[in-house]
Amino acid sequence: MPGPAGPDEIRDAYRRCRRVAAQYGRSYYLATRLLSAGRRPAVHALYAFARTVDDIVDNPDTRSTAATLDALDAVETRLTAIWSPIPPPATSALPAEFGPVLLALTDTVRRFEIEERHFTTFLHSMRMDVPGSPRFxxxxxxxxxxxxxxxxxxxxxxxxxxxxxxxxxxxxxxxxxxxxxxxxxxxxxxxxxxxxxxxxxxxxxxxxxxxxxxxxxxxxxxxxxxxxxxxxxxxxxxxxxxxxxxxxxxxxxxxxxxxxxxxxxxxxxxxxxxxxxxxxxxxxxxxxxxxxxxxxxxxxxxxxxxxxxx
CATH class of the missing domain: 1.10.600.10 (Farnesyl Diphosphate Synthase)
Structure with missing residues (x-):
């Protein structure tokens, strides 16, 4: 496992999340402009996480059902590690674009003490969108x-x-x-x-x-x-x-x-x-x-x- 991210890396991760929010969530992004500078990056991180998961689910042409479910499982494994002191196992199923998003999300979750159950519930519904999944x-x-x-x-x-x-x-x-x-x-x-x-x-x-x-x-x-x-x-x-x-x-x-x-x-x-x-x-x-x-x-x-x- 790589060592802890430095401040510059975390700032870059939040910038990426901001770009995702600006590109895909125009109304959402406009509303966040009214938030304080301390809260905006966290909101962008949460939006970018949801959007990136949604992109995994909504692009069936780029991966099989099994690969999509493996990617969601890998995301959930990495998420679980935020609330656990045990490092998650390395997995190739985690999409590369998740690296900076998860870095910003991890910082947001820890700073604002967001509960794990809200992410577990989110991923449950995302599996309902995967054709071939038992929950589809x-x-x-x-x-x-x-x-x-x-x-x-x-x-x-x-x-x-x-x-x-x-x-x-x-x-x-x-x-x-x-x-x-x-x-x-x-x-x-x-x-x-x-x-x-x-x-x-x-x-x-x-x-x-x-x-x-x-x-x-x-x-x-x-x-x-x-x-x-x-x-x-x-x-x-x-x-x-x-x-x-x-x-x-x-x-x-x-x-x-x-x-x-x-x-x-x-x-x-x-x-x-x-x-x-x-x-x-x-x-x-x-x-x-x-x-x-x-x-x-x-x-x-x-x-x-x-x-x-x-």
């Missing part, structure tokens, strides 16, 4: 089933962030709202990306909620093929947008449980993601033809408004 799912019959997936893919990330953000109440009291906000962000992504997910043979929306409006997979695929959102699908999506907005409402009181200095950033993130739902509605639910994108000038205005509101 590409369809979700109900919101309860989707919530099981989001417990790791979204809520766990909110709980990872909580120690970095800090709270004015016992951390456990702030956890339900943090988990709800993570789920709200994730569901927004699912509504925005329904067309792209169909192309990957995934449907991250509850089948029973769609069926209540007469929508099935065949109709969704028809909409993707034609680029037109049929009226019954628009009604189903409008319902799910309302469900999504309710998640944001549940999460909103939790912002006041956070350290005052971080509240503008979290409000900004919620407003920026909420604006994606506005955009979906403004586009008349044309999510099968194009991705709902919030214009930069509007994103900046929303972020500035959150900063002023405090």
């Amino acid at each position: 799912r590409s369809r979700y019959p109900s919101m309860a089933a989707l919530n099981e997936y989001m417990r790791g893919s979204a809520a766990a990330i909110g709980l990872q962030l909580l120690p970095v953000l800090g709270t004015v109440v016992p951390r456990a009291d702030a956890e339900p709202a943090a988990a709800a906000l993570g789920n709200a962000f994730q569901l927004t992504n699912f509504l925005r990306d329904i067309g792209e997910d169909l192309d990957r043979d995934r449907i991250y929306l509850p089948a029973d909620a769609l069926a209540a409006f007469g929508v099935d997979e065949k109709l969704l695929r028809h909409c993707r093929t034609t680029g037109r959102t049929e009226s019954s699908v628009r009604r189903a999506l409008a319902h799910l947008v309302a469900v999504n907005r309710d998640l944001y409402r549940v999460a909103a009181p939790g912002v006041d449980l956070l350290t005052p200095r971080v509240r503008p950033a979290i409000r900004a993130a919620a407003r920026l993601y909420g604006a994606i739902l506005d955009r979906i509605e403004e586009d008349e639910y044309a999510v099968f033809a194009r991705r709902a994108v919030v214009p930069n000038h509007r994103r900046l205005r929303l972020a500035a408004g959150a900063a002023i509101a405090g």
Whole structure:
């Protein structure tokens, strides 16, 4: 095993994480600009870790199912070592790009005392995305089933962030709202990306909620093929947008449980993601033809408004 990383190496690792956040998480990255300099790198590290794992899972053409699961196992082994004094065994399954990300993540976890269970839960859901895995799912019959997936893919990330953000109440009291906000962000992504997910043979929306409006997979695929959102699908999506907005409402009181200095950033993130739902509605639910994108000038205005509101 190599010796402990030096300060320069750790700084370089955080810079890499910042570049990942800036490239792939535009709304997320913009909101982090409102955080203090001491917290921003940690948030970038958590984002880069989740993104890098997601890239392993979402690139099946570059590795087999067995190799993908081996890579996730290697990541989990290395993660476990953060909380253990025993060095992890060397493994070639760990993707090279994880080196600096794990270095920054390790520093973040130790400085902010983030619990291991939130990463274990995250990796559990990531295995649900691997075709051929015993846990694989590409369809979700109900919101309860989707919530099981989001417990790791979204809520766990909110709980990872909580120690970095800090709270004015016992951390456990702030956890339900943090988990709800993570789920709200994730569901927004699912509504925005329904067309792209169909192309990957995934449907991250509850089948029973769609069926209540007469929508099935065949109709969704028809909409993707034609680029037109049929009226019954628009009604189903409008319902799910309302469900999504309710998640944001549940999460909103939790912002006041956070350290005052971080509240503008979290409000900004919620407003920026909420604006994606506005955009979906403004586009008349044309999510099968194009991705709902919030214009930069509007994103900046929303972020500035959150900063002023405090």
